[in-house]
Amino acid sequence: MGLCWSNRIKAESPSHTGFNSKSVSKDGFGIGSVSSSKFSSSSIPITPRSEDEILESSKLKSFSFSELKTATRNFRPDSVLGEGGFGSVFKGWIDEQTLTATKPGTGIIIAVKRLNQEGFQGHKEWLTEINYLGQLYHPNLVKLIGYCLEDDHRLLVYEYMPKGSMENHLFRRGSHFQPLSWSVRMTVALSAARGLAFLHNAESQVIYRDFKTSNILLDSNYNAKLSDFGLARDGPTGDKSHVSTRVMGTRGYAAPEYLATGHLTAKSDVYSFGVVFLEMLSGLRAIDKNRPSGQHNLVEWAKPYLNNNRRIFHVLDARLQGQYSISRAQKAANLALECLAVEPKCRPSMDEVVATLEQLQDAGGKDNNANGHGQAKSCRSSINDGPRPTTYPRPSNSPLFA
Ligand SMILES: Nc1ncnc2c1ncn2[C@@H]1O[C@H](COP(=O)(O)OP(=O)(O)OP(=O)(O)O)[C@@H](O)[C@H]1O
Ligand SMILES: [Mg+2]
Secondary structure, eight states: OOOOTTTEEEEOOTTOOOOOSSSOOSTTTOOOOOOSSTTSOSOOOSSOOOHHHHHHHSOOEEOOHHHHHHHTTTTOGGGEEEEOSSEEEEEEEEOTTTOOBOOTTSSEEEEEEEEOOOSHHHHHHHHHHHHHHTTOOOTTBOOEEEEEEETTEEEEEEEOOTTOBHHHHHHOOSTTSOOOOHHHHHHHHHHHHHHHHHHHHSSSOEEOOOOOGGGEEEOTTOOEEEOOOTTOEEOOOTTOSOEEOOEEEETTTSOHHHHHHOEEOHHHHHHHHHHHHHHHHHOOOSBOTTSOTTOSBHHHHHHHHHTOTTTGGGTSOGGGTTSSOHHHHHHHHHHHHHHTOSSGGGSOOHHHHHHHHHHHHHHTTOSSOTTOSSOOHHHHHHHTTSSOSOOOOOGGGSGGGO
8 A cells, every 4th residue: 555656646537526534435435245255244335434434344453553552662663564655564463362462572463554644645545445454355365453543643454474575575686585486476476366356256346456566465375465455446336337536556557548548447457467467477577767778668568579479488587497388388478468458358357367377377288278268359459469449558658657
């Protein structure tokens, strides 16, 4: 979560509605029932809810600021787990039963995120996080334990994820971060995909809108859990095809049609998944101005290589050599390409992504379906970036990246 304005995208769309912090508008807060999956919570009111309703109805613990001060040893700098646009994240300790602060090293470890930014948008994201994570439960979503709202203090208390974020493992260099193997990368991709599929399949669909490697947290077995629901939105209802929103997200991950129109669908998350999957396959960041010109935007540079079975090795992380079969590499590259299709309808659903990644784990990609999910011919050109019915500006040409 957070408001890292250097990377975050934010622009008004014509349909954006106003917001009042006490009686919360529909914009971002009207979550409906999510009881379709066995992991989901019990029924959730469909109507938009006020701040008090959101806080009272969640089963989260309300921590006092002094409790969290004790749990984190007064927010000591050496207990910082990471920094984001929202603020710093600290390591702390609480008793597993009573959830009260304990001595460091006893009880369970927690991660405490402390909002350090004044203002309305930070509060809105803080509340949205509580609204969603207070009600959605799944093995691939990080568990929110509680929150603190006291004077100007806004904090969130999560389960501690021992291996930190996928971003650190993929891009940090140094003895602490060894390159992740092919099979670990596939495990992370599959478990993160399951988290997104759960959100999309909920009876009242949730669009995550901020899928990126820093929001994928890892447990000790490299199972991924999605964190940061501050930008999440309810999906379209009734006969609506999309929700109209402000364009928000993180540079390099947002789908082209969303950037161009503000129209948000679950397929926007699928595109972001494609970007992240490509980062996992290549070991390269979605955007990196330090790369040679023509390679700053990973998707634009890599796409032509992905649809050529003999050239995909230009894109694959050299540190993975010898760990995968050619058929696996082809299948993985093809999955990334499908998710990155220009036409949203040509992208697979997250259920299809999960199924393909499961096959990749089991069968080594030798089976059929290596050339897509049976998309019509019209989709092939969209996936392969050839002539296509709709054109959107290349993400790097969007004024939002100015
Ligand atoms: N529950 C957790 N357990 C362990 N480490 C965590 C946890 N939550 C966050 N972190 C660490 O803190 C870092 C900062 O997280 P945060 O969500 O605030 O920002 P971010 O995702 O890096 O950036 P952004 O603000 O753009 O979302 C993460 O990258 C991760 O390393
Ligand atoms: Mg984050």
